[in-house]
Amino acid sequence: MDTRSILISRAFWTLFTLEAIACTAYMYWATHDTRGWGPEGPVGAWLVYLVPPVILGIPLAIVLIGRSAQATLAGLVFMAWPLIPLTIGPLYSALESMSSDHRIAGDFNFFWPSQRNLAHALQAHDAALVRDLLPQVGDLNATHWGQSLFAFGLKNLDQSPASTEIVKAMLDRGGDPNLPLSSSYWPLTAVMGSGPAPTELLLKAGADPNRLEDTGRPVWWNVLYLSSPEALQTLTILLDRGADLTIKDGDLGPVGWAAYQKNWRAVWLMMERGAPWKGELALGQPIPDILVSNLRSRRANHSEIPEEMGKILAKYGVDLPRP
Numbered sequence: 001m002d003t004r005s006i007l008i009s010r011a012f013w014t015l016f017t018l019e020a021i022a023c024t025a026y027m028y029w030a031t032h033d034t035r036g037w038g039p040e041g042p043v044g045a046w047l048v049y050l051v052p053p054v055i056l057g058i059p060l061a062i063v064l065i066g067r068s069a070q071a072t073l074a075g076l077v078f079m080a081w082p083l084i085p086l087t088i089g090p091l092y093s094a095l096e097s098m099s100s101d102h103r104i105a106g107d108f109n110f111f112w113p114s115q116r117n118l119a120h121a122l123q124a125h126d127a128a129l130v131r132d133l134l135p136q137v138g139d140l141n142a143t144h145w146g147q148s149l150f151a152f153g154l155k156n157l158d159q160s161p162a163s164t165e166i167v168k169a170m171l172d173r174g175g176d177p178n179l180p181l182s183s184s185y186w187p188l189t190a191v192m193g194s195g196p197a198p199t200e201l202l203l204k205a206g207a208d209p210n211r212l213e214d215t216g217r218p219v220w221w222n223v224l225y226l227s228s229p230e231a232l233q234t235l236t237i238l239l240d241r242g243a244d245l246t247i248k249d250g251d252l253g254p255v256g257w258a259a260y261q262k263n264w265r266a267v268w269l270m271m272e273r274g275a276p277w278k279g280e281l282a283l284g285q286p287i288p289d290i291l292v293s294n295l296r297s298r299r300a301n302h303s304e305i306p307e308e309m310g311k312i313l314a315k316y317g318v319d320l321p322r323p
Helices: 003-031 046-066 069-080 083-102 113-123 127-136 149-154 160-174 188-193 196-204 221-227 229-241 255-259 262-270 287-298 305-316
Strands: none
Touching: 003 046, 003 069, 046 069, 046 305, 113 127, 113 149, 127 160, 149 160, 149 188, 160 196, 188 196, 188 221, 196 229, 221 229, 221 255, 229 262, 255 262, 255 287, 262 287, 287 305
16 A cells, blocks of 8 residues: 555544544434423434434445545545535635725725725724824825725714814815715715714815705705704704705605604704695605604503604694593
């Protein structure tokens, strides 16, 4: 028997022994650990006794019947193939996680060290470092593989004061508040969820709240999805800065859209500001009907009932339903 055949044989019997020990241990554990069993016993327990002999028996038969180096190699391959996904799977997951981390950090868009350092500072919300790095990167509005540093910064905002400082610093360095970050995604859309302060900064810099998205609805309507106190303050700032309450998407106006979102504080604020409300529909449904239905649901679930709900019903001349 040549050296190659000896090595293949040793590899086969070593792997066979290890898998036999592992299968025996698994069979013992599976048949003695009853914690997960129901009263009917171990459902599918026959598989415990079927699978290991198949896994070990087939390659063993190939080797013993074939009695050649080729047969031993075939048996080795047969036994080894289940181990391949066990090895490659974790490696693939690690590479995928690493790739995702680099993509989120902007490494696939920004290759120059100064740009990449700024992207990392933007993601970390390090306002002081952002201010130091901004003069080194040139035009913030220039796209790098489909994304600008200005867009990357706005997409990575949170509600911290540091994010507000970052927005101000980028605007001071020439960030364009009216340049789309991507298809129908505008700077104002990106910052509204981060609170009133960065929203006001963009509006002061000239961002147009009435710009229409691909949906046919103005950018400022995006705040109507949100019902937090900060969102209501943001809506107030948008209205103070020129958000047009008369713009419609077909038959749908801002009051109807906010009512459809069940954002009653926003509905009332816009009604107080003079938004059209008589005869307005929320995607085909009368606003009082939606409100009454939502009121009953809130009562049943013991959820908060904003006082604005009663004010809106009174405005429509509808009595508040009894509890």
